[in-house]
Amino acid sequence: MKITNGQNYYLNAVNQNKQATVQSNSKAVESTTKKEHISVDISDEARKLSKASLNAAPSEKAAAIKAAIQAGTYTVSAEKIASGIRDTMVAQKKVEK
Numbered sequence: 001m002k003i004t005n006g007q008n009y010y011l012n013a014v015n016q017n018k019q020a021t022v023q024s025n026s027k028a029v030e031s032t033t034k035k036e037h038i039s040v041d042i043s044d045e046a047r048k049l050s051k052a053s054l055n056a057a058p059s060e061k062a063a064a065i066k067a068a069i070q071a072g073t074y075t076v077s078a079e080k081i082a083s084g085i086r087d088t089m090v091a092q093k094k095v096e097k
Helices: 005-033 044-055 060-071 078-096
Strands: none
Touching: none
8 A cells, every 4th residue: 555645745735835935035035135225324423422332331230240250259049040031931922922
């Protein structure tokens, strides 16, 4: 007993899906490449703010953490990490709904 019809049907469906995906992707690429070039002018104040934020000193909290790490006295609370992960996952589920 040969069971080839189901397999052939499945393979044909997979191939058609691949072809449709390739065609859809090529259309998406064409549509994105046809868009016009957009230019943005950044003001001098925005440039200054950007440079200032890059050169800004770390906050007191960050400096304290860095010092504790270097001294070997920084401790990590597994409970706080687990709580943060759980809270993030709950928030993500709310956004997805």
